[in-house]
Amino acid sequence: MKVLTNTALVMLGLGVMLSSCSNKQQSQKTGLAYNDRTNGGYLRYRQSHPSPGPGLVPIEGGTFVLGGSADQDVAYEYNNLRRRVTVPSFYMDETEVSNQDWLDYLHWINITFPTDNELYYNALPDTLVWRKPLSYNEPYVDNYLRHPAFQDYPVVGVTWEQAQEYCVWRTDRTNENILREKGIMTTWKEQAGGGRNGQVAGAASANGAGGANAAAGVNGAAVGTADGKQPFNTDMYLNGQVQGPGIDGKNMIKDLNPNAQATNGRNGARRPARLEDGILKQGYRLPSEAEWEYAALALAGNTQFENINDGRIYPWDGLGVRSPKKNTRGLILANFKRGAGDNAGVGGGLNDKAIITAPVRSYQPNDFGLYNMAGNVNEWVADTYRQTSFEEMDDLNPFRGNEFTNKRLADPTKGQYAKDKYGRPIKDPAKSDKKLKYSDMIAQQQAQAANANQPANSAQPASGAVTANAGGVKDPLAGKAYTNDYRGYGDSVNNSLYGTTTLVNNHSKVYKGGSWNDLSYWLNPATRRFMDQGDASAEVGFRCAMTMVGAPEIYPQGKPHIPVKKAKNYKAR
Known part of the structure; x- marks a missing residue:
């Protein structure tokens, strides 16, 4: 009876393996x-x-x-x-x-x-x-x-503005912790040097694809952190600007792209997590x-x-x-x-x-x-x-x-985001409400890159969001104004009367x-x-x-x- 039981288990295992191979997922259209x-x-x-x-x-x-x-x-x-x-x-x-x-x-x-x-x-x-x-x-x-x-x-x-900043911070810390716990990024223990050198956990060097711009930002030198590295940011990570030696973990995801370069001889090509992997969380925010x-x-x-x-x-x-x-x-x-x-x-x-x-x-x-x-x-x-x-x-x-915004590009040819001094993407008022033609998009990105080294708005919060232009942004490509600010959509509130006849703006x-x-x-x-x-x-x-x-x-x-x-x-x- 024992021999029969073992044989049955072996046959069952082979059947599962064969069925899993034969049921490999396919495109329904090709x-x-x-x-x-x-x-x-x-x-x-x-x-x-x-x-x-x-x-x-x-x-x-x-x-x-x-x-x-x-x-x-x-x-x-x-x-x-x-x-x-x-x-x-x-x-x-x-x-x-x-x-x-x-x-x-x-x-x-x-x-x-x-x-x-x-x-x-x-x-x-x-x-x-x-x-x-x-x-x-x-x-x-x-x-x-x-x-x-x-x-x-x-x-x-706590002000509404401070609550918004906390939501951004919480998103980044949650996603960073997920990646480190899974070993897709270096673990907390590895990040701290095994607990020996006292390195501050939570900061990640944003070199890799980011280059010099990632290290220094585009609005002046990066703020000094305890270990000389900028903190993890979800948007930057998903854009491929947070990776490289000292950041990539041992459990990075296998890269099946035939053009991918092998990271080492044993494991083959590896890549960071993507939004499509379903690993990272959506951003924390205030409820509507x-x-x-x-x-x-x-x-x-x-x-x-x-x-x-x-x-x-x-x-x-x-x-x-x-x-x-x-x-x-x-x-x-x-x-x-x-x-x-x-x-x-x-x-x-x-x-x-x-x-x-x-x-x-x-x-x-x-x-x-x-x-x-x-x-x-x-x-x-x-x-x-x-x-x-x-x-x-x-x-x-x-x-x-x-308030619709777009992330500013520091390098249009590589699709890299410009950073503020805290390692977060700088956001500009959206220029259009529709997908542009490729030639128009390239022209707009080049115009953004030309202004990339200009100082950001001094009133800009740390998250990089800019104060919207209520009068509309003139799009030189489309030839007409597009208003990215819809907070007061269609109303007749006059901000110049704030504090005089109204407290609403x-x-x-x-x-x-x-x-x-x-x-x-x-x-x-x-x-x-x-x-x-x-x-x-x-x-x-x-x-x-x-x-x-x-x-x-x-x-x-x-x-x-x-x-x-x-x-x-x-x-x-």
């Missing part, structure tokens, strides 16, 4: 085999549903009524009129960004750019937001950000207002066969703010201000257990698994504020705030959700307020989101589906 070096190395990558980045949970998209959860407009602003829209599936942070998360960011800046005092200063939250003329809040000024007692509390005093409101309502928990059983005023069921469940009956479900002078209830029986903010995992998550989508701190979203946004935006993935950004110092009305996900993108508050924090690519259905198991036949392999006759 019959060419994929991933075969002998026929040119046409690539077909493993198709899979991407996993979320660290800290994120998946949000299955769908239709809902934007602004529909507001039962009243107490300010009579008419700024959240009901409109049915569709939000595609996306990922969102399970919790608000905490003080510990921000301290990680500050620590990285400190060890990577130890002499760049300006960068560190600009990343510091404004702890003076706690200062009030008639309140003794000075202990929060000194302790809230850095004291370990507050490490799990949401970071506050529609995404945030959809995620806060979490109507998926009240939906069956496309029927919403009950609407919601808050991220939980019911009309009240107290728990109806047996074990938690009567407890406040969010951190907010119950009334004037009542931030937490009576000593010995505190209602929401928080005088100011609360830890980011306080209270019950909503049906999407998100914590504190009502109360604790208001949260920045990506949208530029307009009173009539809900009436004017598209009904698919609505968003107001587009293209720097006015939306925040939502209510805070520890707000009344229960602001806990409704449809309510919206705005603040200048350069201002901060002790009542405003943020969380990040990430675009989901591919199929929108997150949990297809157990749901009916129309069967789809697989394509047959072509056999030459």
Whole structure:
């Protein structure tokens, strides 16, 4: 019996090997085999549903009524009129960004750019937001950000601009960590010299394809890092400008291109990861207002066969703010201000257990698994504020705030990006809304390269994004103006009147959700307020989101589906 069993296992193994060879993937249109070096190395990558980045949970998209959860407009602003829209599936942070998360960011800046005092200063939250003329809040000024007692509390005093910079930094650190953990880049231990020489981890020499421009940038000398190398940047890596000795790992991906040069005799040609490999994560970003409101309502928990059983005023069921469940009956479900002078209830029986903010995992998550989508701190979203946004935006993935940009090329012949002093691509206002003819594209790139050595806008943030030209960019090739700035699309707001007759302009950004110092009305996900993108508050924090690519259905198991036949392999006759 044992001999028969072993024989059966051997035959089964051979059958699997033969079937895998005979079922090699082919092009459905030409019959060419994929991933075969002998026929040119046409690539077909493993198709899979991407996993979320660290800290994120998946949000299955769908239709809902934007602004529909507001039962009243107490300010009579008419700024959240009901409109049915569709939000595609996306990922969102399970919790608000905490003080510990921000301290990680500050620590990285400190060890990577130890002499760049300006960068560190600009990343510091404004702890003076706690200062009030008639309140003794000075202990929060000194302790809230850095004291370990507050490490799990949401970071506050952060501007919209700082939140955007954090998203860029988080994207690069996440992708770098993935590549180093997989050995596609040198591992953390190898990067640190095996732990012996104290080299700072997290910086990567951007030589390789980047040449002298990659090392020095195009706007002056690169900022001095602790190890003399510029940090990893996702865009630069995907463009082939972060590779070479000391960067490439032992587990780089096999390059099936017959023109590829072998890196060594044993392993053959190797290459860095590409977007098509599905290894790197999409960029972290602020959620749009529609995404945030959809995620806060979490109507998926009240939906069956496309029927919403009950609407919601808050991220939980019911009309009240107290728990109806047996074990938690009567407890406040969010951190907010119950009334004037009542931030937490009576000593010995505190209602929401928080005088100011609360830890980011306080209270019950909503049906999407998100914590504190009502109360604790208001949260920045990506949208530029307009009173009539809900009436004017598209009904698919609505968003107001587009500033279309292109990455500047330092070397058009090689397709290499120009860098700022922090190793990030410099971004210029987009010149066109369509694909140009090849001759026009070359002429435009040459014009960009001619201006590549000019200093960047002094007001430009570290990410390289430039302030858009609201009057439109004159395209000498097309002979007409193209406006890359659509933050105030089609409205009549006059920026020259800002601060005189209006507080609304293209720097006015939306925040939502209510805070520890707000009344229960602001806990409704449809309510919206705005603040200048350069201002901060002790009542405003943020969380990040990430675009989901591919199929929108997150949990297809157990749901009916129309069967789809697989394509047959072509056999030459």
